[in-house]
Amino acid sequence: MRLLLAAVVVLPLLGAGAALLPAPPGLRGPGGRDRDVLRHGVTVTGAVLVLTLLLAAGFDHDRPADIQAESDLRWIPALDVRLHLGVDGISLPLLVLTALLTFLCALHTYFRPPQGPDAPGPIPFVALLLLLEAGTLATFAALDLVLFFLAFETVLIPMYFLIARWGGAERAAAAWKFILYTVVGSVVMLLGLLLIGVRGGTFDMVALAEANGAGLSHTTQLLAVLAIGLGLAVKTPMWPLHSWLPDAHTAAPTTGSVLLAGVLLKMGTYGLVRIALPIAPEGMHTFAPYLGAFAAAGIVYGSLACLALVRQGAGGDLKRLIAYSSVGHMGFVLLGIATLTRGGVNGALFANVAHGLITGLLFFLVGALKERVGTTDLDRLTNVTLYARSPRFGGLLAFTAIASLGLPGLAGFWGELLAMLGAFHPADGLSRPAFLIYLALAGLGTLLTAAYLLLVVRRVCMGDARDEPLQDLRAPEYAAFAPLAVLTVLAGLWPAVLLDLTNPAVAALLPGVAR
Template structure:
């Protein structure tokens, strides 16, 4: 296990360095990316296969050696039932993006540059979920910013420059505040070790210190989450990003923020989290309603709504459910948040692949161009490209939380957690938040079904024609790339114990239980 975890982190880093070799240019670089990410996925699967399912709350595959002795900072790695699904999800999505890039590499830069940045991004994402030292966590958290910035700025679409700048500006400012909180926590507690902090459970830290730590670290995590009102970088970044960038941004990077709340703040400063949990829940619910209303506006005929932008705003709403589950501070809600993280990664990753494919075919993701600005219009994807239309409808109903698919359990458990929040939290407040979140699910269904009607339905004969569009159905490379996400969305929906069995004991341990 220890060797596997080290290899999991080392492979993409070594692969990224290998792209500096001039001989590995052109298509060779793209194949290198596929080989490295494929091997990394195999290592992640082996890590999962070797994981001791009887003790998911215990850190496994641990490496713990001195890194900066003067500051008592250690190179500490490990995996438990909370981080294992995220590591596998990250390895899977990175491999699928590398595979997709073989056929759909966006214009704007060299193949070596693309592959090197993709592998460096993978290194930072994987390390974030594996490190167990606060400062090492910060380093991993920040590694992803530079490659994602260049993926958007060099290979993105319209307005990619301003979108990339806003992304890096927001996240760097949030990270600067987060670093202050991490330093305050580590220095006041006398250790930067996350497992030791979790075991101490806030003992020795005053109420004021804990609140300051939650505010400082929470701001940095909220920007990445993205929590309203720190979300405004996200729609522009998603709209401008290339397809692979959007998939990884939604599928993994957003999870880094919510993971930090669970891994760092809940066990280390429980009193501070308890004090601020109602505010976190309120911001989460505002995000749910706001994101859904923004999507309804974009889906309205005549609004010139961009389909990629709509899916981006939907992430604000879906991640609101994750934050609401965390705010309940009870095992049901936090398990729901962790499940929703994985479900959102699978479903939204699939949706961004599909929207990217539609944009490649039509040359636009503008809903009015695709479907016409009249209510009775439709792009007739069912008739013109039935498999592509069916997959888009599948992704939409999975995203709205259809029972039996991955989007259902996380949001349901988050609301159930709000029905009985942790002891000491105001139950009437969380009941009101639960009702508002439930209303948000209705809004989610409304805009997603509107998208399906406008894009998938209609008469192929009378549907609006897009000049220069070449509409083909799902190609072989697309089917290979998307099928794992479809299958896992169904498996997670029908067999939720697969994930909940891993996370439940680990969550109880973080909350101070056995």
């Protein structure tokens, strides 16, 4: 198991380097160097997915709160920084989600090679994709604060280039905005991580979590949570630090949008649960009401922005609309964390995975729609009449939209429900009237979400039938999209598959919290 987790993290890094080298003679296939590297991307990400599934199969589900597949090697003795990796019930679902989405992106890229004005071709694209996967997997597996930060930062560079070189209109400005926001946030986060490591006497996240704030003064915890929280809030993204996200999503290529929404946003909320909650509990308790307020504001703001974009004549972009919807959905994740209850945090972790599945599928579908009609402008998409011209495509788009609005029986429902239940009974010491207001705002957000998503379905899928057909889903698209649709249904009908993993681990991170 230890070697399995190490292989999961290292293999995509090695694959990124190998993508830049010529293929050995025995591995060269038809189509030349470009097709070889695209096959290489599918092979490496497929191997990582298989290894991750083996890791999940070998995981001891009777001990999900324990760190498993652990490896701990000395790296920088002078600073007591270690190569400490491990997995528990909190990180395992995110590792599997990352491996799955990256493999589906590589598969999609194989059949739809990356294109763009002055784009350098698939060789650097595949290398960057694999580097992005390596950094993300390392972030979810790291158990050392310095290693976590380095892995967290590794992800920024490949995403910047994916947007800047293969993106659409305004890609350069969007890429710069993305990197500036996230780098500034990371610098602030680093100060908080160093403060914890120096004052706590170690950078080991397991030892610090077991201490549960012992050895860290109240002031230290306040400063650490403020710095770490600000850095992670940018990546989440929390309102009002979200403004980089719509531009990045609008300009990014399809695979970039899928990974940005499905994986990268989860790094911020994961950091709050993994680091801030157990290591600085007093600081989190102090800032929890403010986090809840920003979360509730983000839920309503994201929904209102989407309603503004979906209006006829507003010139809204469908990718931009989904980006704003992510602000609202991630607001539910932040609200669940802010309750400091087991139910709320479990709901946050469930909503993390559900958002990755559903929004990843939405961006895949929007990319496929743009390939067919040449635009994501909602005014130009009005009366595309997918139901009549491309019924399977239209049906899948409607299904995904309904899943995103939180229909019971689908994955989007449980996380939001648990987060709202946590807000109904927040942790002891938190203002219940304040959280009841947040709960009411979150409830309003669910209604607004249903409104704008149903309007999107009506405008894009419905309308008078046209004579000219529109290409329906192809076999490669079924291969990339079907796993996400199936898992959306599975997680909705069988939520215990995730909650049985996260609940014991959350209970260990929140000692003394009864519910």
